[in-house]
Amino acid sequence: MADAPRSSHAYLVGGGIASLAAAAFLVRDADFPGERIHILEELPIAGGSMDGRGEPAGYVTRGGRMLEEEAYTCLWNLLETIPTLTDETVSVREEITEFNAKWPTDARARLIGRGTTILDAADYGLDTRDRLELTRLLVLPEAVIGARRIEDFFSPHFFATNFWTMWRTTFAFQNWHSAIELKRYLLRFMQEFPRMHTLAGVRRTRLNQFDSIIRPLRTWLEARGVVFEYGVRVTDVDFTTEDGVRRAQRLRLERDGHPDTCELGVDDYAFLTLGSMTADAAYGSDDTAPELVRTKRDGGWRLWETLASKADDFGRPTTFNGNVDEAKWESFTLTLRDPLLLHRIEELSGNLPGTGALMTFKDSNWLMSVVVPHAPHFDGQPADVCTVWGYGLFTDRDGDFVGKPMAEATGREILTELLGHLGMSDIEEQVAATTTVIPVMMPYITSQFAPRTVHDRPPVIPRGSANFAFLGQFTEIPEDVVFTVEYSVRGAMHAVYGLFGLDNREIPGIYHALADPTTAFEVLRAALA
Numbered sequence: 133m134a135d136a137p138r139s140s141h142a143y144l145v146g147g148g149i150a151s152l153a154a155a156a157f158l159v160r161d162a163d164f165p166g167e168r169i170h171i172l173e174e175l176p177i178a179g180g181s182m183d184g185r186g187e188p189a190g191y192v193t194r195g196g197r198m199l200e201e202e203a204y205t206c207l208w209n210l211l212e213t214i215p216t217l218t219d220e221t222v223s224v225r226e227e228i229t230e231f232n233a234k235w236p237t238d239a240r241a242r243l244i245g246r247g248t249t250i251l252d253a254a255d256y257g258l259d260t261r262d263r264l265e266l267t268r269l270l271v272l273p274e275a276v277i278g279a280r281r282i283e284d285f286f287s288p289h290f291f292a293t294n295f296w297t298m299w300r301t302t303f304a305f306q307n308w309h310s311a312i313e314l315k316r317y318l319l320r321f322m323q324e325f326p327r328m329h330t331l332a333g334v335r336r337t338r339l340n341q342f343d344s345i346i347r348p349l350r351t352w353l354e355a356r357g358v359v360f361e362y363g364v365r366v367t368d369v370d371f372t373t374e375d376g377v378r379r380a381q382r383l384r385l386e387r388d389g390h391p392d393t394c395e396l397g398v399d400d401y402a403f404l405t406l407g408s409m410t411a412d413a414a415y416g417s418d419d420t421a422p423e424l425v426r427t428k429r430d431g432g433w434r435l436w437e438t439l440a441s442k443a444d445d446f447g448r449p450t451t452f453n454g455n456v457d458e459a460k461w462e463s464f465t466l467t468l469r470d471p472l473l474l475h476r477i478e479e480l481s482g483n484l485p486g487t488g489a490l491m492t493f494k495d496s497n498w499l500m501s502v503v504v505p506h507a508p509h510f511d512g513q514p515a516d517v518c519t520v521w522g523y524g525l526f527t528d529r530d531g532d533f534v535g536k537p538m539a540e541a542t543g544r545e546i547l548t549e550l551l552g553h554l555g556m557s558d559i560e561e562q563v564a565a566t567t568t569v570i571p572v573m574m575p576y577i578t579s580q581f582a583p584r585t586v587h588d589r590p591p592v593i594p595r596g597s598a599n600f601a602f603l604g605q606f607t608e609i610p611e612d613v614v615f616t617v618e619y620s621v622r623g624a625m626h627a628v629y630g631l632f633g634l635d636n637r638e639i640p641g642i643y644h645a646l647a648d649p650t651t652a653f654e655v656l657r658a659a660l661a
Contacts (some may be wrong), residue, residue, distance in 0.1 A: 139399060143383060145366045145435070146405030148180020149617055150603035152349050153210055154403050154624035159356050160213060162632045166356035170541070172385065174365040175429075178350050180619070181410040184340030190467030191510050193342070194410055195577070196503055197617060198302070199335040202323055206639035207575040211345070214352050224337075224348050231338045235506050239330045239489045240324045241481035243294060243381040246495050248480060248555035253329035256661065257293035263659055265290060265652030270319065275314050277280060278582040279348055284315050291481060294494075298328045301492045301501045304615065306525065308458055309581035310514050313614065320613045322645035326658035331489035339347070339618070343511045363388045365431065368438050369404065373596070380404075380600035399415065401599045403404070403627055404439070406590070407433035407449060407606040408617070413574045414535030418543040422573035426456050432576075436606065449589035452579040452606060463523040463572050470566035474518050476556050477504055485518065493553040497531055498524035498538045500553060522550065527573070533557075543569030580605045580614040592626045601627035611642045631636040 142158055144151040151171055158164035171178065184193045199207070211225040243251040258266075265286050269277070282305065283291075291307060298303065302324075303317055324333045337344035354360070368384035380402040383394040397403060411432025416422035428434070436449045452459075454612055468474060474485065481488050486506025495502050502522035509519050527539040533552030534545045539562035541549065547569050551560050591599045606616050607623050625639050647650045 139168075139397075140401065141165070141168045141170065141397070142401040142403065143394060143396070144169065144171045144239060144403045144405075144603075145383070146180060146603070147171050147175065147178035147362075148327050148359065148405060148604065148620065149182055149346065149349075150180075150405055150620035150624050152178065152346070152353065153402065153621045154508075154603060154628055155353050155358050156210060156214070156349065157464045157625055157628040158632075159353070159358070161634060161637055162628055164576065164632075166353065166358045167312075169358045171353075171358065171360050172364040172366055172383075173360065173362050179189075179346040179362060182341045182403075182409070183410075184342035186512070187570060190465065190570055191513070191519050192415070192465045192572065193340050193521060194413055194463055194572050194574060196505075196523075197341055198331070199388070199617065200321065200324070200333055201335055202333075202643045202645065203320055204335075204616075204618045205643060206625050207618050207642055208351075209354060209625075211623055214348050217351060218346050219582055224345060226338055227344070228335060231506075232335050234485075235486045236333050237334045237336070238483070238487055239488045239491070240483050241488065241491050242298060242329050242331065242482075243492055244553070245493075246595050249496065249552075250480075251294065253294055253298060253449070253661075254657065256295035256328075258295055258659060261287055262290045262293065262295075266318070266659075269311060269315050271621075272315070274315070275586065277311050279316065279585050280307045280311045280313050281583050285311050294619050295328065297492060297494050301490060301499065302328070302331070303526065304461065304523075304525065304578050305581065306458065306578065308583075309578065310583045312584070313581050316611065319538075319548075319644070319646070320612070320614050320642070322655050323643075323651050326654040327659075334489050336602045338506075339511055340505075340509055345617075347511075361387075366404075366435055366592070367433070371442065371600075376596050378594065378596045378600075384649050390489070396599070401631060403601050403603050403624075404435070405604040406436040406447065406602050407452060407576075407579070407604060409577050409579060409605055410574055411576050412454075413572055414569040416521045416573070417567055421540050422462065422571050424460065424539055424573050425575055428453070445594050446585075446602075447606065448588045449606070451584050451588040452582050453576055455582065456575045459577065460573065460575045461523055461525050461526060461577055461581065462527045462574070464522065465572075465611075466520040466522075466544065466547070466550075467568040467570075468518045469516065469565065470563070471516075471518065472558070472559060473520075473551075473567070474504065475565045476559065477520075477554065479521065480554065480653070493640075495532075496524070496553055497526060497529040498525045498549065500524045501551065502550065518611040539573065541571070543571050546571055578615065592623050593630045597631075599631065601631055602626060634647055643652050 279442035330402040
């Protein structure tokens, strides 16, 4: 398959980072003609969950991603060859390295307690039993752990520790999430264990990830002829099986709302993104709370549900989209047109914007966390405008200052809650007059953390596949961790290299922190402190 005819076409379903990465690997590594690559996206813009844009009222990003030096080997491999939009001689990878050298992360207020007390986050609070429980989880095979939850492996004391508060809010874990996923995260990011209290291992992009990663990648692909087809929703795929070989034969789709089909020739390929963590995301405003959509309204899961009914090894989407209350949380973006709040946060935290990473209010009923990014965070952002991003893990609990669940709170009420935890209620009237808050409810944002078995996620390249692969956060890649950009990019690399037989190219290995004696010693010292 490495010698695919030059007449071949590749169809990539979905315009998120997985499809964009797969297209880049097709061009760069498989020598596939760009003009024969078609990215089919329902929305009028590429990027998928990696968004970042200015609304008429203010800026908004649904999520804030923290990158990591050692673990993100496939992402760095990709971005090393993608130039920035401002200087084609500088790669996106180089820009990220330079930005973080200038603005290194060193959180001085990682945890904030009642009365705006800066807690000693370096005191992880782990006792002997906590350490033994962590060790037990790490040594158990995934087949033994199965679909059990995190709370099945730990005592109440563990969940009250500073360590768990920092770990869960850094990666958005709930106690009821998959114990397998926690184990993978612990192994994958063990190098962060000694620096969890400062998040010194975090790497950030110069702007939000849409402007700093998606736009340069899209521009690079377009310059090589890759075709972006917007307004296209793929609803089904027809497959054939002959002598154990399976082929994608036809894409069934809606183009601008009208039924259509795309026939796949014998030399054509299909890359299918499964599921969506940001499906049915709903936006609120200063005056309205975002709707919690439970009815799969936008169809983000429909393709996978349809495909899963055709073959036992195409995964089980109901494992991940069947419990909104265990998957949802809510984020919010503040657009500040007056520097007062920003200055007060600097005084409290001891961090300049862009150097502090997450600040978590440990005793918050919503378990609220916020981060102040370096400005500008959006392309074209005025010099006198700044932003703050935050989220709450417990959206159904009454707030400490507004007396209602986060899920029912307007943007203005979220601002009231935040200012209360910051001890800055005295400036609420002034801040509110010059601030816009856009909240976003995401019903499936941590759905990939749902307790699961080995059969619930399909492999990137299913058994016997000759011309199709699965992409995204709901495929199975041994040892790697979902809810990361790295997972989507690594999956894309596996898909392209596997289908095209690129044995001469090596996929970067999974980083194992404990294989390094120095790192292992630092981890042990932090755990015993």
